[in-house]
Amino acid sequence: MQPDFKSSTHLHVIRLALTIAGVLVAGILLRQALLPAGYGTSGRYRPGAELDEANRTVRNLANDACLACHPLIRKLHLAGTHATVSCEICHGPGVDHVQDGKLAGAMPTVAGDVIGPVCLRCHGQVARLRPLDSIRMVSASDHLTGHRVRADNDCDQCHHVHAPMKWVREAREMVGLAAEPEGGRPWTN
Amino acid sequence: MDELERIREEIDLDRRRFVKKVLGGVIGGSLLLVLPAGAVKVAQQISGLAAGTDPVDPDRKFAFVIDITGCIGCGYCCVADKNEFQVPDGYYRTWVERYVIDDQDNVHVDAPRGGLDGYATARLDIPHPVRDTFFVPKLCNMCEKPSCVQVCPVGATFRTADGFVLIDRQRCLGCSYCVQACPYSVRFIGPESRVAEKCTWCYHRLAQGLRPACVEACPVQARKFGDLNDRESEVYRLLHEPNVISVLKPEMGNEPSLHYLGLRREVV
Numbered sequence: 001m002q003p004d005f006k007s008s009t010h011l012h013v014i015r016l017a018l019t020i021a022g023v024l025v026a027g028i029l030l031r032q033a034l035l036p037a038g039y040g041t042s043g044r045y046r047p048g049a050e051l052d053e054a055n056r057t058v059r060n061l062a063n064d065a066c067l068a069c070h071p072l073i074r075k076l077h078l079a080g081t082h083a084t085v086s087c088e089i090c091h092g093p094g095v096d097h098v099q100d101g102k103l104a105g106a107m108p109t110v111a112g113d114v115i116g117p118v119c120l121r122c123h124g125q126v127a128r129l130r131p132l133d134s135i136r137m138v139s140a141s142d143h144l145t146g147h148r149v150r151a152d153n154d155c156d157q158c159h160h161v162h163a164p165m166k167w168v169r170e171a172r173e174m175v176g177l178a179a180e181p182e183g184g185r186p187w188t189n
Numbered sequence: 190m191d192e193l194e195r196i197r198e199e200i201d202l203d204r205r206r207f208v209k210k211v212l213g214g215v216i217g218g219s220l221l222l223v224l225p226a227g228a229v230k231v232a233q234q235i236s237g238l239a240a241g242t243d244p245v246d247p248d249r250k251f252a253f254v255i256d257i258t259g260c261i262g263c264g265y266c267c268v269a270d271k272n273e274f275q276v277p278d279g280y281y282r283t284w285v286e287r288y289v290i291d292d293q294d295n296v297h298v299d300a301p302r303g304g305l306d307g308y309a310t311a312r313l314d315i316p317h318p319v320r321d322t323f324f325v326p327k328l329c330n331m332c333e334k335p336s337c338v339q340v341c342p343v344g345a346t347f348r349t350a351d352g353f354v355l356i357d358r359q360r361c362l363g364c365s366y367c368v369q370a371c372p373y374s375v376r377f378i379g380p381e382s383r384v385a386e387k388c389t390w391c392y393h394r395l396a397q398g399l400r401p402a403c404v405e406a407c408p409v410q411a412r413k414f415g416d417l418n419d420r421e422s423e424v425y426r427l428l429h430e431p432n433v434i435s436v437l438k439p440e441m442g443n444e445p446s447l448h449y450l451g452l453r454r455e456v457v
Binding site: 035036039042043044045046049050052053054055056057058059060062063084085086088089092093117120121122124126130131133134135 | 347
């Protein structure tokens with residue numbers, strides 16, 4: 001006594017198939033509309049997106065760029081122990097100074113009583129703070145009183161900022177101490 | 190003779206000569222010195238990459254290596270990064286964490302202002318004597334299997350053929366799924382741009398043949414960057430010699446291209 005579920009027209013199957021096809025077509029059209037042109041040609045992203053990133057402005061230059069225009073600093077800096085130190089640490093980003101090969105503005109310098117904290121960020125000796133092999137450290141007050149100067153003397157009174165050991169070496173040579181460098185290291189700038 | 194005075198004089202003289210040469214009779218009194226275009230030749234730091242070359246080069250496999258045993262925590266990498274990308278205050282594309290271990294083996298981690306001001310003073314709030322201190326710089330890990338790319342609903346975060354995970358700022362909706370998906374917390378939604386932002390290993394500098402800004406700023410070469418397909422490169426040597434090399438959170442399976450030299454087990 002089962003009712004006959006068979007529809008002679010298969011209308012429900014056709015309806016279902018049409019719905020699925022409709023959703024598929026709509027999905028494909030929507031995808032086409034939403035995806036950027038050329039999507040997938042170079043990867044799963046909008047072609048050119050990586051170029052947008054690559055075209056960002058370079059704001060920090062490199063030491064080589066600075067040294068190309070500052071030949072005297074070049075001589076000092078490359079001969080000294082600060083050869084690896086970036087100019088822009090002390091002078092700020094190059095983009096404020098040169099743009100497209102043109103001078104765009106003055107370069108700030110830190111000197112005198114504001115240089116201390118800059119030096120000590122790298123050289124400051126704080127108990128067990130920095131790895132010993134990486135950098136030579138001084139404790140500001142001990143270092144200054146050790147050289148018999150007042151504790152508020154500025155670092156750049158004795159150290160040339162671009163070649164920190166230059167004046168020290170020259171002073172030593174003047175008083176004839178050049179023969180025996182400390183720890184067997186040759187004198188540097 | 191006063192050496193300082195002599196050098197100053199020399200520099201002044203040189204500058205005057207230089208300025209004179211450059212100006213060559215151009216407008217006096219102008220605030221802008223006009224130099225011939227292309228006057229500044231920046232030496233290529235990464236061979237084969239220079240302005241105008243295709244930035245995507247699948248023959249390269251870049252890697253970043255951070256030497257934990259070398260980092261002095263000066264924080265100038267963070268300063269360079271902030272300058273390079275004009276990162277808004279309170280957001281960090283790269284930062285330096287300080288790990289302090291006391292004699293009870295408690296680990297104290299801090300990163301005031303992301304290390305932007307360096308670490309010039311010791312931590313005073315640790316009750317026990319300090320056994321050891323070290324610094325861990327953090328930045329984008331450029332994963333081979335980046336979870337941020339997987340979760341992005343609009344394909345705005347992608348991985349290029351040469352392994353850079355970048356963000357399409359035009360397409361990003363700012364939904365911040367990727368911010369949550371990143372196991373290394375390197376992403377943030379820019380407060381002004383309203384799109385996801387993160388470290389790119391200075392993709393734009395590489396396109397000019399320049400090293401990343403933080404690598405350039407590091408005074409002790411604790412940040413190293415190079416091409417693993419170049420057997421002469423330092424990163425190739427470091428990763429192929431018996432060094433203690435590890436990545437962060439290897440159990441996440443993201444396969445980072447950022448490696449740490451001398452990483453300690455305390456680091457998370």
